[in-house]
Amino acid sequence: MSSNEALEQVIEKNWQRSFLNLLSVELGGWWKSKTWIWMTLLWVGVINGISALTFIGAEDIDPEALLFFYGFTNGLFPPIAVIIVLQESIVGEKKSGTASWVLSKPVSRNVFIFAKWVGSSFNIFITMALIPGIVSFFEITLITGQNFSFLSFIVASFLLGLNLIFYISFTLMLGTFQNSAGAVAAIPMVFNFTQQFLISIPFVEYLLPTTIFLALEGNPIFASIILGEDIFSILPIIITGALIILFLVIAFWRFEKEEF
Amino acid sequence: MLKHDPIIIDTHDLCKNYDGVVALKNLNLKVRKNSIYGFLGPNGAGKTTTIKLLLGLIKPTSGSGTVLNYDVTRENLQIRAHTGYLPQEPRFYEYMTAREVLRFTARFFFYGPKVEIEKRVSEMLDLVGIEKKADRPIKGFSGGERQRLGIAQAMINYPELLILDEPTASLDPLGRHMILELMEKLREFSTIFYSTHILDDVQRVSDTVGILNRGTLVAKGNIEKLLAGSEGTIYLITLKGDTENAYKNVSNQSWVSNIDVQKKDDKIKWQIKVTDEDLAEEKLLRLILENEKVKVTDYRLKQYELEEIFLQVLEEDENVIK
Numbered sequence: 001m002s003s004n005e006a007l008e009q010v011i012e013k014n015w016q017r018s019f020l021n022l023l024s025v026e027l028g029g030w031w032k033s034k035t036w037i038w039m040t041l042l043w044v045g046v047i048n049g050i051s052a053l054t055f056i057g058a059e060d061i062d063p064e065a066l067l068f069f070y071g072f073t074n075g076l077f078p079p080i081a082v083i084i085v086l087q088e089s090i091v092g093e094k095k096s097g098t099a100s101w102v103l104s105k106p107v108s109r110n111v112f113i114f115a116k117w118v119g120s121s122f123n124i125f126i127t128m129a130l131i132p133g134i135v136s137f138f139e140i141t142l143i144t145g146q147n148f149s150f151l152s153f154i155v156a157s158f159l160l161g162l163n164l165i166f167y168i169s170f171t172l173m174l175g176t177f178q179n180s181a182g183a184v185a186a187i188p189m190v191f192n193f194t195q196q197f198l199i200s201i202p203f204v205e206y207l208l209p210t211t212i213f214l215a216l217e218g219n220p221i222f223a224s225i226i227l228g229e230d231i232f233s234i235l236p237i238i239i240t241g242a243l244i245i246l247f248l249v250i251a252f253w254r255f256e257k258e259e260f
Numbered sequence: 261m262l263k264h265d266p267i268i269i270d271t272h273d274l275c276k277n278y279d280g281v282v283a284l285k286n287l288n289l290k291v292r293k294n295s296i297y298g299f300l301g302p303n304g305a306g307k308t309t310t311i312k313l314l315l316g317l318i319k320p321t322s323g324s325g326t327v328l329n330y331d332v333t334r335e336n337l338q339i340r341a342h343t344g345y346l347p348q349e350p351r352f353y354e355y356m357t358a359r360e361v362l363r364f365t366a367r368f369f370f371y372g373p374k375v376e377i378e379k380r381v382s383e384m385l386d387l388v389g390i391e392k393k394a395d396r397p398i399k400g401f402s403g404g405e406r407q408r409l410g411i412a413q414a415m416i417n418y419p420e421l422l423i424l425d426e427p428t429a430s431l432d433p434l435g436r437h438m439i440l441e442l443m444e445k446l447r448e449f450s451t452i453f454y455s456t457h458i459l460d461d462v463q464r465v466s467d468t469v470g471i472l473n474r475g476t477l478v479a480k481g482n483i484e485k486l487l488a489g490s491e492g493t494i495y496l497i498t499l500k501g502d503t504e505n506a507y508k509n510v511s512n513q514s515w516v517s518n519i520d521v522q523k524k525d526d527k528i529k530w531q532i533k534v535t536d537e538d539l540a541e542e543k544l545l546r547l548i549l550e551n552e553k554v555k556v557t558d559y560r561l562k563q564y565e566l567e568e569i570f571l572q573v574l575e576e577d578e579n580v581i582k
Contacts, residue, residue: 004418007370007377010341017337021367029355097351104315105368106341259318 010106018107019115026119039127043081047073047132048139055143063144067223070136074160074222075213078128079192082167085124087185089116090175090255100260109255113172117248120168125161133157140226148226156222159212159237166209166240167192169247176254209243211236266293268421268451269314271325271332276309276318276475283309285475286323291453291468296443298466298483299455300570306475307455308348311425314453315345328421341369344419344450348426350410354399358390358409361398362416369417384412389438403430411439415446422446424454428461440465463487463566471573479573487564492517493537495544497530498558506551513547515539527557 010017030036051070055061090113093099103112137153167188174184195210205211212221215232224231269291276284284306291297301307312318314327316336325332327339352361362381370377385391388408393401401409407430414422427443428436436458443452443465456462462469462483469486471479479486499506507530511519515536522529534540548554 004370006373007380008372010367010369010371018368021364024367025353025364029353033355097347097349098353100317101347101351103317104340104345104347105365106337107368108337260312 017111018105019111022102022107022111022115023119026115027123030119030123036123036127039081039085040131043078043128043132044135046077048135051136052139052143061144063140063146063227064219064223066140066144067219067226070140071213071220071222074132075163075210076192076196078160078164079167080189081128082124082164083171083185083188083192086120086168086171087175087181089120090172091179091181091184094175094179094258094260103260109258110252113176113248113251113255117169117172117251120172121161121165124164124168129161129164130154130157133160149228152226152228156225159222159225162237162240162244163209163212166244166247169244169251173247173251173254176251176258206233206235207239208236209240212240267291268293269297269325269327269453271314272323274310274313274323274325274332275321276306276313277321282475284313287475287477289325289470289477289480291451293451294447295468296447296452296466297454298462298469299453299472300457300459300462300469301455301472302457302574305472307472308425309475310472311345311423311453311455314423315340315343342420344414344417344422346407346410346414346422346424346427348429348455350406350413352398352406352409352413355397357395357397358385358401358405358412359394361409362413365413366416380416384416387415387442388412389435404432404435407431408435411442419450422450422452422454424452426456427454428456428458436461459566459570469566471570473574473577476577478577479569483566486569487566493534493540494562495530495532495534495540496558496560496562497532497548497556499528499530499548500526500555500557502551502553503528503530506548506554509547509550510544513539513543531562 047070050073051066054069055066090099093102099112103109133153133156137148137150141148170188170191171184174187178184195208196214199205199208199210199214200216205216211233214220218232219227219229221231221233221236267290269289271287271289274284274287274289275282287306287310289310299307299310309318313320314325314332316332316339319333328342330336330338332339353364356364359381362384363377366377366380370380382391382394385394388411390405390408390412393405398406398409407427411424411427414424428439431439440461443454446452466483469479469481469483470477507519507521510516510530510532515534516532517535518533520531520533522531532540532544534544545556545559548556
């Protein structure tokens with residue numbers, strides 16, 4: 001047997017120990033397989049395809065109406081995919097025993113959750129927000145014949161991503177509480193649909209992530225950014241960010257109590 | 261830096277309850293450095309619970325413990341950094357190949373260099389005999405192959421302490437033989453704490469044994485002493501011929517406390533219980549052979565089989581509970 005002397009030993013004792021190792025698994029599972037190709041094609045197809053089928057060939061297209069449609073499809077459908085993709089992320093590993101195996105190595109539970117969150121957020125942001133967002137820039141420019149700022153589409157894609165990361169955090173957090181994938185998926189799924197109705201309650205619209213895409217009066221936040229207008233409120237973005245942090249903290253707390 | 265102490269595992273009244281049901285009760289365990297500690301017990305005795313407590317995968321209800329001088333509750337990440345662990349049913353990411361699993365495991369302990377990590381991975385694959393399947397996804401592996409991979413990943417960091425939960429359970433006789441040989445070799449570098457229900461394995465490789473029943477450690481100690489039994493030293497002798505004078509000679513010795521005689525055909529079997537092992541070792545055979553009419557066809561010390569001890573201990577414990 002050779003010795004350990006030839007190897008450079010990991011010495012970190014706290015949360016960053018093994019983070020990159022676990023992150024590489026999250027990223028590798030997505031980018032080394034064909035998952036990312038299928039997901040990109042699917043979401044470019046859903047987000048851009050539906051808009052294209054609806055508006056190409058139409059006359060006097062109102063950019064605000066197109067962006068409203070684009071925002072609606074983005075706000076409603078991709079979160080469903082996120083919930084389906086992530087419902088087993090924690091529960092599946094708890095059930096299969098891989099979580100127990102990984103946690104028997106020198107890694108903290110917070111790092112296990114955090115690596116999943118960072119990896120999933122990156123994977124989903126690129127394939128379900130950024131790439132469809134870039135395609136949308138060319139598509140909307142072509143359909144409307146107007147010159148939009150490319151940068152504004154990138155900023156809008158980050159807002160789309162923020163909404164998806166909200167659902168990633170929500171689903172991961174529920175995975176630390178439940179042992180059934182169905183239960184994990186049900187709550188965020190119901191929330192996703194219910195938001196469309198809650199938005200009509202005065203002031204509540206400022207507290208909902210969906211307000212980034214949907215507004216009962218005027219343009220929603222993401223459309224204002226693309227159109228170069230002032231946004232009606234920054235509060236939904238702040239609230240969404242705060243809820244993401246809250247879900248993560250709860251997930252850390254709950255997973256620490258889990259016994260493997 | 262690792263704190264050194266000849267006691268590698270040390271627990272004090274360690275308890276674990278699940279919803280009010282006692283899984284482990286006041287466990288006081290001491291495992292010495294470089295020993296091979298066989299942890300025995302029937303199904304549901306609390307062996308896996310103990311292992312998980314030692315690794316910090318579950319938290320004790322009460323009591324305390326240290327592994328490699330690190331506290332099992334507060335410093336369990338450090339424990340896992342110096343320990344290799346094989347779970348009872350090893351589970352890995354199914355899409356990974358065996359090589360990828362070992363690479364992934366190695367990165368928990370080593371940054372690099374890459375070439376050295378690859379060398380270590382190949383060495384482990386070779387050691388457990390799965391090098392030919394190294395680049396196939398695990399989903400096609402048999403139970404025995406998974407077990408071999410589990411052992412390889414547990415040893416990838418040359419741990420100071422190796423904790424194995426039923427290491428030979430799903431292996432064929434060849435695999436079992438390989439693992440037991442490996443454990444004997446590793447004694448030089450590591451301390452091995454393993455649970456099993458295969459008593460032959462324990463008798464073959466362990467130097468210390470603990471028997472757990474219903475969450476309580478009912479017996480522990482050096483395996484040789486345990487196998488010698490609690491009745492003292494007993495010689496088993498098979499004789500032929502006229503044994504009358506030899507019997508008188510032996511029974512007159514002050515260090516002989518009892519002779520049990522059994523006759524079968526032309527063979528006579530003596531079971532001699534002695535009070536002084538040294539005198540018996542020096543004189544007993546000579547005393548018998550002084551008489552030329554006696555032939556000795558078998559002469560040995562009585563050794564219990566571990567199975568006898570195991571069943572006896574469990575039976576006594578059950579009687580106490582009743």
